[in-house]
Amino acid sequence: MHQRELNDLALMTLIRKVDSHKGSHGSVAVIGGNVGMLGAALLCGRAALAAGTGKVWIDALDDRLAVDPFAPELMIRSADTDLHEASALAVGMGMGQDPLAHAALERIFTYSNKPSVFDADALNMIAVNDEFRLKIASRELKAILTPHPAEAGRLLGCSAEEVQKDRLDAAKQIAVQYNSITLLKGHHTVIMHPNGGYLINRTGGPELAVAGQGDILSGVISALLAQGFSAFDAASWAAHIHGLAGNLYTKKMNGSIGLTASMTVALVSQMLNQLLVDKSKQVLSKRILH
Template identity: 40%
Template sequence: MNNPIPLYSTADIREIEQLAAARPNPPNLMEKAGLAAAHITKNKLLSNDKSNLLVLAGPGNNGGDAFVTARYLRAWGFQVTTIFTGDPSKLSQDAKQALQNWLNAGGELHNDIPSSGSWHVIIDGLFGIGLNPDKYPLDEKYQRLIAAVNHMNLPVLALDIPSGLSADNGIAPSTAIKATITATFIGLKPGLLTHDGCEYAGEIILCDLDLDAVSMKSPQSWLLDQSLIKTLLPAPRPANSHKGIFGSVGIIGGASGMVGAALLAGSAALKLGAGRVYLGLLANQPSTVDPAQPELMLRPVDELFELDHLTCLIVGPGLGKEISACLCLEETLQTSLPVVLDADALNLIAHHSELASALRSRHAPSLLTPHAAEAARLLGTDIATVQNHRMQAAEDLARNFNCSVVLKGAGSICAFPNGHCYFNASGNPGLSSAGTGDVLSGMTGALLAQGLTSENALLLAVYLHGAAADALLETLAGPIGMTASEIIDSARHLLNQWVYGHHARFRYSHAYSIY
């Protein structure tokens, strides 16, 4: 089984670099980084008829990497134009050496993009992890340079991180290089995987520079990807099964005018494998059957609390903020069932300290699925603060409320009370439409009902939800106009594919042939 891929902050990477530098025969990491990037550029972006490169070298070690990359590509016969924006006397020893080697190899330097010249590929070595654009914004000169590069609309390979992007939190306050590929060194950085990072990083290729980072620094965050998900899947179902073994999900919500949200969560829970799904609706005179999904059992909300065989509860889809919603939430928090809290359940907790205390003191698992605005209300801050520090916000929510949390948005982040974080690699802008959050809560409930731990249910639901949307892109059912209902069907298809592969089909066709 593959180990999950770790993520490292800027401080972690610096610590790993220092440990490597303190070895008896320290590796030349800049040389390795530049060589790795040159190979990727040659193999993935260049060809015989696309052989002209523009290399941008900035004032620090990211610029040093750029000189090494430029030197190798020139030696391999490509036409390389290099611009350098720094001061040679202020370079580190390694970067000075890389610059000297470039000049010794016959390379030239420009101090701006030459007005005459045309290129096929650009290498971005302006800034790496040494840029903190939140605290020290890029000046106009760099903003202009980055805008000029993006305007050229050429394939770009970013060294370590697209320049302008923060490696730790994925924000690009002014602008950033829009990379086709980011060759990132030593370890993955959180900023590549969330918020603006999803816009700028392009394809991410990890170059470990022959360092075994995990043995040097134990990680607290990992990538939530397909290989991790494979280890979390529910077991294939026993042939001799009945609905009772796949759990019963109770969903509380659906106040007047918002019944659809609860129905969507219900369909998601049903189609992701819950044995039974009950909806406790708050609407006055709610319907007793959903003709589009008659398998759902619709009840007035009071009757839901009388059921004694529920496996978990989902509270929030279409819940509203009336006093009746508050009372239902209070009663839910007092149960000993695993609970998924979404939408207005989160807003009520943010506004009523006694509900927040009841949540904190629960012994059964609680899972929160806020988007940035809901997270901001729960943390008593504003949306920008959450979005500028997404990992911190997710961690704070998990710790403050003693819950498993997914902070939704581009690059959703799952955080747990033990401090562990996972950055989701799936998903696309098709998910930005009404009802997709209700679907995620229903999917999470279905997996809880089938016996997954709260951590595994949340991780699998978050990844599957994004992967279902990604699969819809392949059929052009999005991103424009992708609907929450389509995500449910796509997720069901994927989950069966992952759990059974071709095995299920073989089994049933064999059984059929003997009759």
């Protein structure tokens, strides 16, 4: 294994041209949101917008909600909608594991050339289905898998405690077995490539240990994928940005209690813009020195 660093060149591609339009920044389809869990898909979609993608669809398994009143920009449609127009897919947020969810996930595998992030119940269904395991490993484009320790344990057939004993090795095993970029959540999130390249994210803290933050992270990942990032760069920068959003909250509030996933959306946008300003200044400074 070999440790990698954040790719600043990838981040700089997010700087917008004056003549850009919504089609210039890609589009995301979020597939999930079963009965009683639509909020997870909506949070993911809101985060994707906050991280700069031009358009977001919510392909909801429970499509009774016509509009998200807090983010009317999100376009809600049924989960069986054609996905060819989407630049990237976010799969599994509030998806459930019923027959409807199973059928939706099976259909997603026909879009193996779409940059995609799989989270939550999508991971749980993949873990127990040999056909799904094979399909995720043989995708045309490597997927991003974002398990927390318990989900990682299911993917590996072991306990969460065993995963936590050697997080780097667990991430490597998942990455190799599933031929996917693996983002193992937790204190010092690990991002692992099947070739052994890895990055350990050191931003963020306990303020992010609340429901819905995984949906926010997946939204940021999908937005970066839609804007042209490689899978490894998208996972790495998303973890970094999401963590910085948490750090900003803790600094503002003098403590880590009370951050909700909904509140994190605006912080993601703030930190992403601040990163671009800071990196641009660094580039300009280097040019002046040389």
